[in-house]
Amino acid sequence: xxxxxxxxxxxxxLGGAYAIISxxxxxxxxxxxxxxxxxxxxxxxxxxxxxMITSHTGxxxxxxxxxxxxxxxxIGAAMQRFVIQPLLSAEPHIQIFATVGVSTxxxxxxxxxxxxxxxxxxxxxxxxxxxxxxxxxxxGQLATFLTAILVALGVYVFLQHTFTGRGFRALAQNRAAAAxxxxxxxxxxxxxxxxxxxxxxxxxxxxxxxxxxFPTVGQYFVLTAFVVVVLGGLGSLPGAxxxxxxxxxxxxxxxxxxxSDLKEVVYFVIFLVILTVRPTGLFGxxxxxx
Amino acid sequence: MQPLRKLAAAxxxxxxxxxxxxxxxxxxLGALYPFSGGLALLGDExxxxxxxxxxxxxxxxxxxxxxxxxxxxxAVDANQAVGEARRLTSVENVTAVFGSYASGVSAAAxxxxxxxxVPYFELGAVADTITGRGMKYVFRSNSTAxxxxxxxxxxxxxxxxxxxxxxxxxxxxxxxxEDGSYGTxxxxxxxxxxxxxxxxVVESQSYSAKSVDLSSLVLRLKGAGADIVLQTSxxxxxxxxxxxxxxxxFKPKAVIGAxxxxxxxxxxKQLGAAMDGxxxxxFPQDTMAENGAPGLxxxxxxYQKQFGTPPRSGHSLVNYVGAKAFLDVLSAAKSTDKDxxxxxxxxxxxxxxxxxxxxxxxxxxxxQNKLATTNLMQWQKGKLETVYPEGVATAKxxxxxxx
Numbered sequence: 001x002x003x004x005x006x007x008x009x010x011x012x013x014l015g016g017a018y019a020i021i022s023x024x025x026x027x028x029x030x031x032x033x034x035x036x037x038x039x040x041x042x043x044x045x046x047x048x049x050x051x052m053i054t055s056h057t058g059x060x061x062x063x064x065x066x067x068x069x070x071x072x073x074x075i076g077a078a079m080q081r082f083v084i085q086p087l088l089s090a091e092p093h094i095q096i097f098a099t100v101g102v103s104t105x106x107x108x109x110x111x112x113x114x115x116x117x118x119x120x121x122x123x124x125x126x127x128x129x130x131x132x133x134x135x136x137x138x139x140g141q142l143a144t145f146l147t148a149i150l151v152a153l154g155v156y157v158f159l160q161h162t163f164t165g166r167g168f169r170a171l172a173q174n175r176a177a178a179a180x181x182x183x184x185x186x187x188x189x190x191x192x193x194x195x196x197x198x199x200x201x202x203x204x205x206x207x208x209x210x211x212x213x214f215p216t217v218g219q220y221f222v223l224t225a226f227v228v229v230v231l232g233g234l235g236s237l238p239g240a241x242x243x244x245x246x247x248x249x250x251x252x253x254x255x256x257x258x259x260s261d262l263k264e265v266v267y268f269v270i271f272l273v274i275l276t277v278r279p280t281g282l283f284g285x286x287x288x289x290x
Numbered sequence: 291m292q293p294l295r296k297l298a299a300a301x302x303x304x305x306x307x308x309x310x311x312x313x314x315x316x317x318x319l320g321a322l323y324p325f326s327g328g329l330a331l332l333g334d335e336x337x338x339x340x341x342x343x344x345x346x347x348x349x350x351x352x353x354x355x356x357x358x359x360x361x362x363x364x365a366v367d368a369n370q371a372v373g374e375a376r377r378l379t380s381v382e383n384v385t386a387v388f389g390s391y392a393s394g395v396s397a398a399a400x401x402x403x404x405x406x407x408v409p410y411f412e413l414g415a416v417a418d419t420i421t422g423r424g425m426k427y428v429f430r431s432n433s434t435a436x437x438x439x440x441x442x443x444x445x446x447x448x449x450x451x452x453x454x455x456x457x458x459x460x461x462x463x464x465x466x467x468e469d470g471s472y473g474t475x476x477x478x479x480x481x482x483x484x485x486x487x488x489x490x491v492v493e494s495q496s497y498s499a500k501s502v503d504l505s506s507l508v509l510r511l512k513g514a515g516a517d518i519v520l521q522t523s524x525x526x527x528x529x530x531x532x533x534x535x536x537x538x539x540f541k542p543k544a545v546i547g548a549x550x551x552x553x554x555x556x557x558x559k560q561l562g563a564a565m566d567g568x569x570x571x572x573f574p575q576d577t578m579a580e581n582g583a584p585g586l587x588x589x590x591x592x593y594q595k596q597f598g599t600p601p602r603s604g605h606s607l608v609n610y611v612g613a614k615a616f617l618d619v620l621s622a623a624k625s626t627d628k629d630x631x632x633x634x635x636x637x638x639x640x641x642x643x644x645x646x647x648x649x650x651x652x653x654x655x656x657x658q659n660k661l662a663t664t665n666l667m668q669w670q671k672g673k674l675e676t677v678y679p680e681g682v683a684t685a686k687x688x689x690x691x692x693x
Binding site: 003006007010014017116117118119120127128129136138210211212214219220221224251252253254255256259260261263264 | 328466469495496497498500501502503504505506507509510513525526529530533536537538539556557560
């Protein structure tokens with residue numbers, strides 16, 4: 001029983017890490033309607049920025065969250081303005097190629113600048129574990145999980161109750177109508193995209209405590225984040241959160257009972273079954289919403 | 291002007307050719323390594339070993355009076371390996387080829403050289419299959435994946451069990467490995483060897499090297515009560531496993547890696563004290579003791595002099611030792627004929643502990659050197675010390691991992 005409890009906790013905490021990344025991915029997809037294949041590489045940029053700041057100044061990775069989020073906000077805004085915006089009215093696959101291009105460029109840039117070496121930010125707080133009864137919890141994972149919950153709530157409140165947030169939702173529902181109602185489409189898209197990528201900056205600071213950084217690190221997280229987002233329903237915020245926790249739990253439980261070699265098989269099978277039953281995902285808006 | 295210049299160049303070339311011919315032709319040898327791309331760092335490190343061996347031999351008068359000339363060939367992957375091997379054998383007409391650090395490169399290049407009837411001297415690739423395909427002119431000086439696996443099991447029986455004053459058969463062993471070819475290959479031999487010796491393997495689990503979480507694997511091993519963990523892994527999964535084991539309070543009595551992530555100073559730096567006490571099986575390193583590896587200090591000094599840094603890994607050393615042996619073979623063969631060379635390889639015998647890597651030489655019919663080994667090392671206070679075999683050890687193994 002205590003092992004099962006530990007598996008549940010491990011799964012939920014892992015889900016927390018996926019949640020922040022998935023929220024940022026689904027936010028961009030839901031509003032801008034662009035599948036951002038460079039998402040993983042933007043996370044990698046964030047992790048390198050965190051590593052550089054911590055190794056030069058000795059700051060704790062958590063303290064770098066603000067500058068790194070700001071940096072990614074700027075990068076995200078630039079990417080929307082100069083890569084996506086000129087292609088907004090183009091075919092969706094053109095936009096996908098553009099983001100894949102950005103992804104490849106960033107990956108190789110990192111290889112050129114930093115090489116393929118694995119680097120890690122040194123941190124005292126966040127790598128240790130504490131016990132509650134039979135369950136051991138890593139402080140850094142708990143911090144990531146709690147932040148993920150706060151981010152989800154924050155984004156929810158922002159989208160539901162602020163003027164700008166309502167504008168975003170209007171855009172998500174119908175770009176042309178929102179524009180007619182006075183929403184500045186280009187400006188709003190830049191803001192959404194930048195907000196989404198700045199969440200990756202937040203994730204970088206949190207993840208840098210647990211994980212090292214190397215050029216392909218983004219792909220380790222983002223493939224799962226894509227699964228989460230599709231599973232939860234593209235563009236759905238609660239879907240991203242529930243999907244992340246769900247995938248985290250399956251990863252942990254299947255890894256123990258089925259085996260670490262087959263855990264991916266388990267969650268992809270469940271993923272296929274859910275998509276067969278509900279093609280728009282758990283929290284998708286149902287048929288015809290796309 | 292242009293045609294005239296070409297003619298002059300051609301004349302100069304012919305003159306140069308006839309000049310060398312008159313002085314007993316140079317001995318041309320290929321050096322096929324990944325010099326660019328992702329494998330370039332260790333490919334180049336491997337080549338440096340060959341270069342040092344050749345320079346040393348040329349300074350001592352070359353092979354039977356002819357000067358050795360190395361022809362470099364850059365093979366980043368199997369495709370390029372085929373093309374470059376063709377160039378070496380048909381355009382450059384080399385007598386033999388040295389290679390190749392990466393098993394994929396070696397497997398592809400040897401297919402070309404074998405057909406062309408050019409001997410291939412493998413100095414660093416570890417996949418057992420390279421000398422397991424019935425090729426007549428492929429010879430390998432270095433140890434293979436099977437040696438890695440056997441040494442790690444030997445470590446359990448001869449180093450860890452005596453420390454714990456336990457019967458090796460009473461120890462519960464867990465084998466975990468990344469699910470690519472490296473992990474699968476080594477762990478397969480580990481399981482085979484453990485079975486042969488009647489050891490108790492309680493878990494055998496693979497995982498993707500791209501995993502971001504191994505906590506459920508750790509819990510499984512903890513639940514199975516594993517005393518010893520054998521891990522074949524790259525850097526990221528090594529760190530992840532050791533961190534998450536510490537977090538879950540899983541303290542096996544010994545953790546033994548098989549090269550890869552376990553050999554890198556970066557991994558140790560990242561993990562700090564958690565890495566202390568971890569064992570690692572790998573090629574001989576340049577830091578081992580001289581008494582079991584005569585010529586090691588001279589090699590390190592020559593390397594330092596030529597390249598201005600200490601060796602970046604053990605690759606240069608094993609390539610140096612292998613290249614030296616094969617140059618001896620070429621001298622003994624007194625011919626560039628492939629069958630004479632094969633005869634000389636099979637006749638070449640050196641006792642263990644007589645080369646700078648501590649290896650001896652005795653080639654089997656399939657071309658594999660039977661006396662090439664791997665060493666057992668242990669991380670002690672942030673340094674990778676060689677602890678077994680005793681002849682090359684720089685420190686005694688320390689019992690039970692530090693908490």
